[in-house]
Amino acid sequence: MASVWRIIPFLETRGQLDLAPAVRGLLLHMSPATCDRLQHPHPRPGMLLLRQVPVQTAAEWDPPRPWFVAVDLVTHEGSVAGGEDAFLLDVTDVATGWTETRAVRNKSQEYIFAALRDIRSDLPFPLLGIHSEYGSEFLNNHLIRYPQQEHITKARSRPYRKNDN
DSSP: OHHHHHHHHHHHHTTSOOOOHHHHHHHHTOOHHHHHHHHOOSOOHHHHHHTTSOBOOGGGGSSOOTTEEEEEEEEEOTTOOSSOOEEEEEEEETTTOOEEEEEESSSOHHHHHHHHHHHHHHOSSOOOEEEEOSSTTTSSHHHHHHHHHHTOEEEEOOTTOGGGO
16 A cells, blocks of 8 residues: 555656645545555455354364364365365364264365265264354355354354464
Protein backbone atom coordinates (compact mmCIF):
# COMPACT_ATOMS: atom_id res chain seq x y z
CA MET A 1 0.00 0.00 0.00
CA ALA A 2 3.03 2.28 0.18
CA SER A 3 2.48 2.89 -3.51
CA VAL A 4 -0.73 4.83 -2.67
CA TRP A 5 1.36 7.47 -0.91
CA ARG A 6 3.68 7.69 -3.93
CA ILE A 7 1.08 7.53 -6.68
CA ILE A 8 -1.05 10.47 -5.46
CA PRO A 9 1.76 13.09 -5.66
CA PHE A 10 2.99 11.47 -8.90
CA LEU A 11 -0.42 11.83 -10.58
CA GLU A 12 -0.93 15.33 -9.17
CA THR A 13 2.37 16.64 -10.57
CA ARG A 14 1.37 15.42 -14.02
CA GLY A 15 -2.07 17.00 -13.82
CA GLN A 16 -3.81 13.61 -13.91
CA LEU A 17 -5.34 13.88 -10.43
CA ASP A 18 -6.99 16.84 -8.75
CA LEU A 19 -8.21 16.08 -5.22
CA ALA A 20 -9.93 18.32 -2.73
CA PRO A 21 -7.55 18.98 0.18
CA ALA A 22 -9.76 17.09 2.64
CA VAL A 23 -9.96 14.00 0.39
CA ARG A 24 -6.21 14.13 -0.30
CA GLY A 25 -5.51 14.26 3.43
CA LEU A 26 -7.77 11.28 4.11
CA LEU A 27 -6.18 9.21 1.35
CA LEU A 28 -2.64 9.97 2.47
CA HIS A 29 -3.44 9.04 6.08
CA MET A 30 -5.47 5.92 5.33
CA SER A 31 -4.11 2.72 6.87
CA PRO A 32 -3.17 -0.16 4.57
CA ALA A 33 -5.92 -2.33 6.13
CA THR A 34 -8.57 0.30 5.36
CA CYS A 35 -7.28 0.62 1.80
CA ASP A 36 -7.51 -3.17 1.36
CA ARG A 37 -11.07 -3.24 2.72
CA LEU A 38 -12.15 -0.47 0.36
CA GLN A 39 -10.63 -2.24 -2.64
CA HIS A 40 -12.46 -5.49 -1.79
CA PRO A 41 -15.75 -4.45 -0.20
CA HIS A 42 -17.46 -7.81 -0.72
CA PRO A 43 -16.06 -10.92 0.98
CA ARG A 44 -15.09 -13.83 -1.24
CA PRO A 45 -17.54 -16.77 -1.03
CA GLY A 46 -15.00 -18.96 0.78
CA MET A 47 -14.52 -16.27 3.42
CA LEU A 48 -18.19 -16.46 4.36
CA LEU A 49 -17.80 -20.16 5.17
CA LEU A 50 -14.51 -19.55 6.95
CA ARG A 51 -16.19 -17.10 9.32
CA GLN A 52 -18.75 -19.72 10.36
CA VAL A 53 -16.09 -21.98 11.88
CA PRO A 54 -14.17 -20.75 14.94
CA VAL A 55 -10.37 -20.91 15.11
CA GLN A 56 -8.88 -23.19 17.74
CA THR A 57 -5.21 -24.00 18.28
CA ALA A 58 -3.65 -27.11 19.80
CA ALA A 59 -2.77 -25.08 22.89
CA GLU A 60 -6.49 -24.66 23.59
CA TRP A 61 -6.86 -28.46 23.74
CA ASP A 62 -4.89 -28.76 26.99
CA PRO A 63 -5.93 -31.14 28.36
CA PRO A 64 -7.31 -32.86 25.27
CA ARG A 65 -10.96 -33.88 25.47
CA PRO A 66 -11.94 -37.41 24.48
CA TRP A 67 -14.05 -37.85 21.35
CA PHE A 68 -12.78 -34.66 19.73
CA VAL A 69 -10.90 -35.52 16.54
CA ALA A 70 -8.28 -33.81 14.43
CA VAL A 71 -8.94 -34.33 10.72
CA ASP A 72 -6.25 -34.06 8.09
CA LEU A 73 -5.80 -34.96 4.45
CA VAL A 74 -2.47 -36.58 3.57
CA THR A 75 -1.29 -36.50 -0.04
CA HIS A 76 0.66 -39.35 -1.57
CA GLU A 77 1.82 -38.08 -4.93
CA GLY A 78 5.02 -40.08 -5.22
CA SER A 79 7.40 -38.64 -7.77
CA VAL A 80 4.93 -38.54 -10.65
CA ALA A 81 4.22 -35.10 -12.04
CA GLY A 82 0.70 -35.02 -13.40
CA GLY A 83 -2.39 -37.15 -13.00
CA GLU A 84 -4.39 -37.57 -9.82
CA ASP A 85 -2.68 -37.97 -6.47
CA ALA A 86 -3.69 -40.48 -3.82
CA PHE A 87 -5.11 -39.06 -0.59
CA LEU A 88 -5.74 -40.45 2.88
CA LEU A 89 -8.26 -38.87 5.20
CA ASP A 90 -6.77 -39.19 8.68
CA VAL A 91 -9.07 -38.82 11.70
CA THR A 92 -7.41 -38.99 15.13
CA ASP A 93 -9.00 -38.71 18.58
CA VAL A 94 -6.76 -36.19 20.29
CA ALA A 95 -7.07 -37.61 23.81
CA THR A 96 -6.88 -41.35 23.14
CA GLY A 97 -4.88 -41.48 19.92
CA TRP A 98 -7.53 -43.63 18.22
CA THR A 99 -6.97 -43.18 14.48
CA GLU A 100 -9.06 -44.09 11.45
CA THR A 101 -8.03 -43.52 7.85
CA ARG A 102 -9.79 -43.77 4.53
CA ALA A 103 -8.42 -43.52 1.02
CA VAL A 104 -10.13 -40.84 -1.04
CA ARG A 105 -9.82 -40.28 -4.77
CA ASN A 106 -9.34 -36.52 -4.60
CA LYS A 107 -10.02 -33.47 -2.43
CA SER A 108 -13.61 -32.97 -3.55
CA GLN A 109 -16.13 -32.25 -0.83
CA GLU A 110 -18.17 -35.29 -1.85
CA TYR A 111 -15.30 -37.76 -1.34
CA ILE A 112 -14.13 -36.14 1.91
CA PHE A 113 -17.66 -35.97 3.31
CA ALA A 114 -18.42 -39.61 2.40
CA ALA A 115 -15.16 -40.81 3.98
CA LEU A 116 -15.80 -38.79 7.15
CA ARG A 117 -19.31 -40.21 7.49
CA ASP A 118 -17.95 -43.72 6.96
CA ILE A 119 -15.28 -43.19 9.63
CA ARG A 120 -17.84 -41.79 12.04
CA SER A 121 -19.99 -44.93 11.66
CA ASP A 122 -16.96 -47.09 12.60
CA LEU A 123 -15.82 -45.11 15.65
CA PRO A 124 -16.25 -46.90 18.99
CA PHE A 125 -17.22 -43.58 20.61
CA PRO A 126 -19.60 -40.72 19.85
CA LEU A 127 -18.03 -37.97 17.77
CA LEU A 128 -18.26 -34.70 19.72
CA GLY A 129 -15.94 -32.40 17.81
CA ILE A 130 -14.02 -32.04 14.56
CA HIS A 131 -10.94 -29.87 14.17
CA SER A 132 -9.63 -29.45 10.63
CA GLU A 133 -7.35 -27.28 8.60
CA TYR A 134 -8.83 -24.31 6.74
CA GLY A 135 -8.75 -25.82 3.24
CA SER A 136 -11.80 -25.98 0.99
CA GLU A 137 -11.89 -29.76 1.34
CA PHE A 138 -12.90 -29.21 5.01
CA LEU A 139 -14.61 -25.82 4.84
CA ASN A 140 -17.47 -26.31 2.43
CA ASN A 141 -21.25 -26.48 2.65
CA HIS A 142 -21.26 -30.23 3.42
CA LEU A 143 -18.78 -29.98 6.28
CA ILE A 144 -20.30 -26.84 7.75
CA ARG A 145 -23.89 -28.10 7.70
CA TYR A 146 -23.23 -31.70 8.80
CA PRO A 147 -21.66 -30.91 12.20
CA GLN A 148 -24.40 -28.35 12.89
CA GLN A 149 -27.15 -30.87 12.12
CA GLU A 150 -25.45 -33.61 14.16
CA HIS A 151 -24.58 -31.30 17.10
CA ILE A 152 -20.85 -31.80 16.59
CA THR A 153 -18.48 -28.97 17.45
CA LYS A 154 -16.48 -27.76 14.42
CA ALA A 155 -13.25 -25.80 14.71
CA ARG A 156 -10.39 -25.02 12.34
CA SER A 157 -6.76 -24.03 12.38
CA ARG A 158 -5.50 -20.63 11.37
CA PRO A 159 -4.57 -20.09 7.72
CA TYR A 160 -0.92 -20.88 6.95
CA ARG A 161 -0.35 -22.36 10.44
CA LYS A 162 0.15 -26.08 9.81
CA ASN A 163 1.07 -26.77 13.44
CA ASP A 164 -2.31 -25.74 14.89
CA ASN A 165 -3.44 -29.39 14.91
